[in-house]
Amino acid sequence: MISFVQMGNGIVDFILTLIFLVLITYPILGGFAWFIGVLCYSFLFKYKQKDWDDIPVEVEPFVTIMVPAHNEEIVIEDTLNYLMTKINYENYEVLVTDDGSTDRTPEILKELQEKYDKLRVIKIEKNKGKAHAFNIGLGFAKGELVLSNDADTVPEPDSLNRYINYFIRQDSTNISAVTANMDVQNRAKLIAKSQTVEFSSIVGIIKRTQLGVLGSIYAYSGANTMYRKDALIDVGLFRQDRATEDISIAWDHQMDGWLSLFAPRIMFFMEVP
Structure with missing residues (x-):
């Protein structure tokens, strides 16, 4: 050599x-x-969603948008105002799990609850992490489909309708979750622009490759993923003893025979440092 x-x-x-x-x-x-x-x-890959069907309001599946929040006073109001007014879907609720916030987050949530009927808040006294907050919230979620949405993240206005298109297909009974394509909302700084390249190209290519070669993805985006509630319950919910709950739950779904998908044409936008 x-x-x-x-x-x-x-x-x-x-x-x-x-x-x-x-x-x-x-x-x-x-x-x-x-x-x-x-x-x-x-x-x-056979599960690509090529066309979007418009779902009549009277048959829309009920969706719970779950927002785990811990000390999110800077972003929580803008995020919730967006979720309440910009989403092109009728049959949904927003459920915030306030995970032991010690800043102004509880006060902001109280004010917003008086403004929006669809907003519910679960107060968790002691912060135990996102997985714990999500598991608690799941017990109160009214929807059989649950969209995990970070407090600094907003999905595109048509996102719920597009997510639902995956779950109403004839071959959808084994789909556990669909994760969307991420992009950066605040691009003023150089580091934010570099993350835009990472999210838009590298992460997207990796997830497409996993689907094309392996038939499923092996990590959800914790910031914006729609889960089938039954699939979460089937694997015992999110594991609280692992640091990466979005990767852990994806592997648990694989081990239990569920199908995890990536939807490159559903966009969500997140704030980055």
């Missing part, structure tokens, strides 16, 4: 040369692998 590093020690030279070759070839081989994955998604 040709050695690109000369340190005077054969084993060290071999290890460093191997690391060097991996770093050099990974972008090429990785890019080729992602390209093949996207081709598989485009031509082989």
Whole structure:
């Protein structure tokens, strides 16, 4: 083997040369692998949603938009005002699980409850994390479909109708959840613009590849995903002993035979640092 590093020690030279070759070839081989994955998604994956059906109001499935919140006084009012006034869907509620907030979040929620009939709030006295807050909220959710929506995130106005299109298909009985395509809402800073590239291209390509090659995704977007409530209950809800609840629940669904999907044509927008 040709050695690109000369340190005077054969084993060290071999290890460093191997690391060097991996770093050099990974972008090429990785890019080729992602390209093949996207081709598989485009031509082989059968669960793509090509058209959107308009769902009459009288048959709209009831949806609960779940918003876990902990010390979100900066963003919570704008997010809830948007969810209450900009969503093109009638049969839904917004359920906020106030996870032990110690700032002005409870006061803001109280004011908004007086303004919006569709808004409900569950007060959790002690903060125990997003998974715990979501599990508590699920017990109060009226909808059989539950949209997880972070407090700093807003979905596009037609998102609920588009999500529902996946769950009313004839082949949808085994779909556990559908996760949307993320984008950055505040792009003024350079770091925000770089995250736009990450979300719009890299993450999207990875999820398309997982669908095209493996037939399912292995990580939901915790910021905006619609879950079938029965699928969450079936796997014992979100595990509270793991740091990445959105990845954990996706794996639990895979292990239990559920189908997890990525919807690239459903957009949501999030605030980034």
